[in-house]
Amino acid sequence: MSPLNAFAVDHTVEHLVNYAQDAWHSTLTPDVVHECKRRVLDTVACALAGRSTEVGKLACNTALRYSGVEQATLWGSRDRSSVDMAAFANGTLLRVLDLSDMYRNRSGGHPSDVIAPIVSAAESAGASGMSALKAMAIAYDVYCGFCDDIDVNSMGWDQPVYGAVAAALGVSAVMELDAPRMKEALSLSLVPNMALYQTRTGELSAWKGCAAANGSRNAVFAASLARDGYTGPQAPVEGSMGLWRATGRFEWNPGGADGRRAVCRTHLKSFPICYHGQSAAWAALELQRAGVRVPEIEMIEIRTYATAVKLMASDETRWNPQTRETADHSLPYVVALGLLHGEVSDAFFEAQWLRDADILSLMKKVRVSEDGEATRAYPEVVRCRLEVRMKNGTTREAAVDHPKGHDRNPMSDREIEDKVKDLLGGSSGGQRAGKVIDAAWRLDDTEHIGTFVESLASPGY
Amino acid sequence: MDHTIERVSRYVAGLSYDHLTPSSIQACKLRVIDSLGCALGAFAAEPVVIARDIAFRATAEKGACVIGSTQQTLPELAAFANGVMVRYLDGNDTFPGGGGHPSDVVAPVLAVGQYTHSDGRAVITALAAAYEVYQAFFRGGIMREKGLDHVFYTAVASAAGTAKLLGLAGEQTMQAVSLAVTPNIALHATRRGDLSMWKGCAAPNAARNGVFAALLAQRGMTGPEHAIEGSHGLRELLGKFDMPALATPGERYAVENSNLKYFLSEYHSQSPIAHALELSREVSADDIEQIVIHTYWFAWSEIGSEPEKWHPTTRESADHSLPFIVAAVMRERSFSDAVFGEDRLRDEAIHALADKVVVKENADFTRDFPEKIRCRVEVILNDGRTFTRESEYPRGHVKNPMSEGEVEEKFHTLASRVLSAEQIAESLELLGGFQKLSNIDPLFGAMRIAPLSR
Numbered sequence: 082m083s084p085l086n087a088f089a090v091d092h093t094v095e096h097l098v099n100y101a102q103d104a105w106h107s108t109l110t111p112d113v114v115h116e117c118k119r120r121v122l123d124t125v126a127c128a129l130a131g132r133s134t135e136v137g138k139l140a141c142n143t144a145l146r147y148s149g150v151e152q153a154t155l156w157g158s159r160d161r162s163s164v165d166m167a168a169f170a171n172g173t174l175l176r177v178l179d180l181s182d183m184y185r186n187r188s189g190g191h192p193s194d195v196i197a198p199i200v201s202a203a204e205s206a207g208a209s210g211m212s213a214l215k216a217m218a219i220a221y222d223v224y225c226g227f228c229d230d231i232d233v234n235s236m237g238w239d240q241p242v243y244g245a246v247a248a249a250l251g252v253s254a255v256m257e258l259d260a261p262r263m264k265e266a267l268s269l270s271l272v273p274n275m276a277l278y279q280t281r282t283g284e285l286s287a288w289k290g291c292a293a294a295n296g297s298r299n300a301v302f303a304a305s306l307a308r309d310g311y312t313g314p315q316a317p318v319e320g321s322m323g324l325w326r327a328t329g330r331f332e333w334n335p336g337g338a339d340g341r342r343a344v345c346r347t348h349l350k351s352f353p354i355c356y357h358g359q360s361a362a363w364a365a366l367e368l369q370r371a372g373v374r375v376p377e378i379e380m381i382e383i384r385t386y387a388t389a390v391k392l393m394a395s396d397e398t399r400w401n402p403q404t405r406e407t408a409d410h411s412l413p414y415v416v417a418l419g420l421l422h423g424e425v426s427d428a429f430f431e432a433q434w435l436r437d438a439d440i441l442s443l444m445k446k447v448r449v450s451e452d453g454e455a456t457r458a459y460p461e462v463v464r465c466r467l468e469v470r471m472k473n474g475t476t477r478e479a480a481v482d483h484p485k486g487h488d489r490n491p492m493s494d495r496e497i498e499d500k501v502k503d504l505l506g507g508s509s510g511g512q513r514a515g516k517v518i519d520a521a522w523r524l525d526d527t528e529h530i531g532t533f534v535e536s537l538a539s540p541g542y
Numbered sequence: 543m544d545h546t547i548e549r550v551s552r553y554v555a556g557l558s559y560d561h562l563t564p565s566s567i568q569a570c571k572l573r574v575i576d577s578l579g580c581a582l583g584a585f586a587a588e589p590v591v592i593a594r595d596i597a598f599r600a601t602a603e604k605g606a607c608v609i610g611s612t613q614q615t616l617p618e619l620a621a622f623a624n625g626v627m628v629r630y631l632d633g634n635d636t637f638p639g640g641g642g643h644p645s646d647v648v649a650p651v652l653a654v655g656q657y658t659h660s661d662g663r664a665v666i667t668a669l670a671a672a673y674e675v676y677q678a679f680f681r682g683g684i685m686r687e688k689g690l691d692h693v694f695y696t697a698v699a700s701a702a703g704t705a706k707l708l709g710l711a712g713e714q715t716m717q718a719v720s721l722a723v724t725p726n727i728a729l730h731a732t733r734r735g736d737l738s739m740w741k742g743c744a745a746p747n748a749a750r751n752g753v754f755a756a757l758l759a760q761r762g763m764t765g766p767e768h769a770i771e772g773s774h775g776l777r778e779l780l781g782k783f784d785m786p787a788l789a790t791p792g793e794r795y796a797v798e799n800s801n802l803k804y805f806l807s808e809y810h811s812q813s814p815i816a817h818a819l820e821l822s823r824e825v826s827a828d829d830i831e832q833i834v835i836h837t838y839w840f841a842w843s844e845i846g847s848e849p850e851k852w853h854p855t856t857r858e859s860a861d862h863s864l865p866f867i868v869a870a871v872m873r874e875r876s877f878s879d880a881v882f883g884e885d886r887l888r889d890e891a892i893h894a895l896a897d898k899v900v901v902k903e904n905a906d907f908t909r910d911f912p913e914k915i916r917c918r919v920e921v922i923l924n925d926g927r928t929f930t931r932e933s934e935y936p937r938g939h940v941k942n943p944m945s946e947g948e949v950e951e952k953f954h955t956l957a958s959r960v961l962s963a964e965q966i967a968e969s970l971e972l973l974g975g976f977q978k979l980s981n982i983d984p985l986f987g988a989m990r991i992a993p994l995s996r
Contacts, residue, residue: 268738273744276726277723279769279773282772288765315735
C-alpha cells in the first residue's frame, strides 16, 4: 500500500483478523472444546425439531433448487445444496423454534447462528470436527465481543450486522484463508449486510427466524468471494463511510473481559420463546406447581427489566398475538401458558392456541411494568418477579434471577441431553436422540465433520 | 403492512405493457442495449471471470444464462454474474445525486425473465416497473446522506421487478419488497478510499439478494410488517422517507429519466472528458501550467477530493479519479477505457500532469445540481494563455440525449471485443425487436462467445 493510502488502514479489521488467525493456529483447551460441543448438540437438536415447521420446510425447499459442486447437507436429511443455501436452510432450522442459545450485553442475539454456516462450510471443505469447533469458538468471540462493546439494536440495527461478520471469519477459518483474504471476507460480509431491527418489532413475521440465516448465507458468499479473489472496501469499519459512520466509534474486542472464551458464556434456553421470557416462564411454572388456581386469579403483575418489557410487552400485539412469532415474544402469553397448562412447549404456539379463549382471557389480567432495579442489575441478572393477586385478597409471588441454562445457573450435560431427547423424542423415539448425542460428544475426534452431519439424518432418509 | 410498501407493490402488480408509452418502451430497449454492450465489453475482466466461475458452480435445468454462454445457472447467480459484467466498466446509465445506476436492475430482470420463460413485452414491463420503483425509492430517501450506499435501491427494485415476472400478486409482492428492504442496507464504504473490486459488484450482489427475496416471497415467506414506516424501519433510519407519485398510464415513466453515459467512465467525469478532448486538440500537454476543473460539490466529493484521486493504483480508483482521467485525456488526446489499464496507471507523464490538476467546487454549479450537470475546464499555459470549455449537460443526459444510433454504436464498439460482426448484427436485430420476442433465449444464443470453456 502506498503512503498516500496509509490513512485508510482499518485497525478494527486488522485486530479482528489477527485475533482470528492467532486463534485458528492455537489449540483449544478441553473445557472450551466441551462447551463448544454442548452448544453444537443443543443447536442441532433445535434444528432437527425445526424441520417440521412451515418456515423450516420453506427454507429447505428454497435450498433444494440447487445442484452443483461445493455442496453441503441440509441437516436431518441427505439432501444437499450449495454451501450458502445450506447455511440459510440450516440456519433457519436451528432458529425457527426460538430455542437456541442466547447472549446479550449491550447488543444481543443468538451466537449459535454461526454454527450453520461454519459446519456447512467445514463439511464442504472436508474439515475435521475439531476445526469446526475451533472456527466456532472464533466466531462466538467476534459475535459476543461486539455485543459487549456497543448497543446497535437500539439504533435500529439487527443481528446480521455482527452475525455475518462473525460467521464470515469462522467460515474463512475452515476455508483456511490467509490474513489478507480473511480481511476481504470480513469487509465483504459487513458492507452489504446492514439489516434493520424492524424485524423484531411489532407483529412478527416468519423473517424473525430467517434474518440471521440470511446473514449467514451472505457470509458464506462473502468468504467464497474472498477465497476466489474478490477484494472488498478498504476501510469497512473505521473509514469515513464505514460502520462507525452508522453506529458511532467503538472498539470491537473479540473475547470476553474476564478471559473466558465467549462460547463458555452464552445462555441455553429451556423454553422455545424469547430469552427474556425464560425467567417469567419459570416463575409461572413455580406458581402453577404451588397450586395457584387460574379461576381464582384476579390480576397478574409482571415486573422485569427494560429489555424484556421492550421485546415482549412493548405494545398491544403482545396481548393479542396473531402469529407464532409474536406469541413466543409475548410475556402475557408465556405466563398465561405456564399458569394454565404447567408447560411452555412448542405445541402451545400452534395456530389454534393463539385463539384459545382461556389463554386470551387470562392474558387480559396481565400487567407488565419495568422494575428499575432489575434494569440496573441486567444483564448479569435477568430478573422477573411475578405477583398473582387472588380474588380472596391473598397474593402469591415468585421471582427468578437466573433461569436454568443461564451462565450462572448452567444446564448440566445431562439436562442438555434431556432437552435433545424431548425435542427428538416425538417422531422417531429415543434411539435417534441417542445417536445425535453420541455423535456430538465425539465431535473433537471426528476426522471429517461430514460424518457428524450424516448422523443427523432422520431414519426416513 | 406499510402504506408505502403496499402502494408500490400494488402498483407493480398492476402495471401492464399497455400502460407504457412508445417512448418509455423505446427507453427500456435502449437501456437493455446499452447495458448488454457494457457487459460484453467487460467480458474478460477479472471480477467478471470470478463471478462467472461462481455462477457456473451451480447448475439448473430451468434457470438463466450467463452472458456469453447458453449454459444455465440459478437466476440469482446469473443476475450476479451478468450484473458484474454490466457494471464493471462503469459505462451504464445513472441517476445523478446519489441515485447510482438504475440499469443495475437489467441483469436480474433478464435472468428471471428467462427463468420464467417470459416474452419480450413482459420483460419490458418488469423493467419499467423496476425502474419506477428504483426512482421512487431514490426520490423517497437518499441513502448516501446517512453514509449508506445506493445499492439498496437495486435490491428493492430487483425484488419488485422480478416479483412481477414471477407473477406474484399484490400481497406477495409486498412480502418480496419487505424482504428486500429489511436486510439489504449497505455501507457507502464501498465508494471511499482506494476502490476495490466491490465497487462494481456491490449492486449486482444487491440484485442477487433482491431476486432471492422475490423467490422467498413466491414460496410463502413473510417479511416484517412495517419495514419502512415501523419502529426501527427505514424511515426512522433515514430521518425521512416520502415516496413520490408513480407514473400513471400514458405518463412519462422513470426509465426515460436515467442518463446514459457517452464515455465509459464515472458519470461526473463525462463533461470534463468531453472538454479535455476538445482542449487537448488546441494545446500541447507539455505547455500546461495548470488545469482547473470547476464542478459541483457532489463531483468534487466523489471523484475530486481524496488524495488517491490524483494517483490511483487500481482500475476501480482510476475510473473514479477526475484529475487522473483529465490528465490522461490531455496527454493522449483521446479517451477510451484503456486509460484505466495497468500501463497507464504506471505512466509517469500522466501522473506528472495529474499533479497540475486542481478541482474546485463552484457554488453556482452545486446549487444547480442535479438538475444541471455543470462543468468548466480551464487550461492555463506556461505563457499565461488560458483556454476554457463549459457546458451544462453532458452527451447522454436526458436534456442532451444520445440517439438510438449512438447507443447502437456504443454497443458495437464494446461488443466487438468479443463478438463477430454477424453476432453483433444479430444481437442488435433481436434487441431492436425486443417486444416481439416470445422468449428471450435467442438473445443469449446470439451473444454466445466461443470458446467459453466454463
